[in-house]
Amino acid sequence: xxxxxxxxxxxxxxxxxxxxxxxxxxxxxxxxxxxxxxxxxxxxxxxxxxxxxxxxxxxxxxxxxxxxxxxxxxxxxxxxxxxxxxxxxxxxxxxxxxxxxxxxxxxxxxxxxxxxxxxxxxxxxxxxxxxxxxxxxxxxxxxxxxxxxxxxxxxxxxxxxxxxxxxxxxxxxxxxxxxxxxxxxxxxxxxxxxxxxxxxxxx
Numbered sequence: 001x002x003x004x005x006x007x008x009x010x011x012x013x014x015x016x017x018x019x020x021x022x023x024x025x026x027x028x029x030x031x032x033x034x035x036x037x038x039x040x041x042x043x044x045x046x047x048x049x050x051x052x053x054x055x056x057x058x059x060x061x062x063x064x065x066x067x068x069x070x071x072x073x074x075x076x077x078x079x080x081x082x083x084x085x086x087x088x089x090x091x092x093x094x095x096x097x098x099x100x101x102x103x104x105x106x107x108x109x110x111x112x113x114x115x116x117x118x119x120x121x122x123x124x125x126x127x128x129x130x131x132x133x134x135x136x137x138x139x140x141x142x143x144x145x146x147x148x149x150x151x152x153x154x155x156x157x158x159x160x161x162x163x164x165x166x167x168x169x170x171x172x173x174x175x176x177x178x179x180x181x182x183x184x185x186x187x188x189x190x191x192x193x194x195x196x197x198x199x200x201x202x203x
Contacts, residue, residue, distance in 0.1 A: 053186040057196065058179075060203065066178030071155045073146040074131050079123070084178040088120045088200045090193075091172040093156070093163055094147075095128035096137040100187035101169045105141035107190040108171075111197065112145050118201055123148065125155050127168060173200050 058064075070080050092108055094101040112122040124147030126134050134147060148155050156163060162180055163170045171188050173196045175181040181203075182196045 053184065053189065053192075055182065055184050055192055055196070057182040057199075060175075060181075063175070063179040063181065067158060067174060067180065069155055069158045071148045071150060073123075074126070074134050074149050075146050077146065079148070081178060084174055086176055088115075088118075088176060088197060089174040090115075090120065090122045090197060091125055091159075091174060092122070093125045093127060093168050093170045095126055095168060096133050097128075098168050102137075102141070104169060104188045105137070105143060107188060107193075109141065109143050109145070111190065111194060112143075114194075115197055115201070120197060120201065121145070125150050127151065127153070127156060173197055175200050175203060 066081060067084060068081050069084065070078075072078055090108075090111070092104075094105075096102075108122065112120075115122075122145035124143070124145065126147045127150050129137070129151075131149065134149070137143070138147075150156060156165070159172065159180070162172065162183055164185075167185055169187060171184040171193065172180050173182045173193075181200045184193060184196075
């Protein structure tokens with residue numbers, strides 16, 4: 001089944017990574033048909049597909065239905081779709097051996113602390129690790145937000161077409177209605193993600 005065309009904006013960092021310049025592109029086809037998704041589906045058995053940091057923003061009128069994410073965090077908390085309503089959520093897909101995940105972890109934590117007073121929640125989605133490994137990663141990088149234990153791929157499957165299999169890290173910003181507002185494929189830049197979060201908060 002083919003999803004309807006998505007109107008999106010690809011964003012690039014201005015000098016210094018502090019400003020976001022958006023170029024409007026009309027994309028024919030659906031998100032799962034992008035180049036990185038094709039690479040990820042190629043079956044080459046890479047540990048991860050290193051994204052290029054490209055950013056896609058989805059206009060409010062073109063966003064898909066609310067995410068149907070259900071899963072359990074490493075701390076034992078059950079999460080359901082209603083937990084995404086009424087607040088902006090940042091979802092970061094990662095695992096401990098992923099080099100860019102390690103680079104971006106402190107930046108994610110800094111943004112988590114910055115936006116927590118504004119009601120923004122951060123959730124990691126760990127695709128491979130046992131709890132002890134995930135906990136050690138959190139301790140090493142001082143992460144205070146929780147992560148899903150998603151070794152069964154349930155959370156990943158619920159956002160298929162937006163997060164290519166194996167494309168780690170990938171970060172999604174989910175709007176207050178539970179819809180994906182933007183996506184970063186690959187390692188985040190702090191200024192870029194900050195602008196994406198601010199945009200979603202302001203809606």
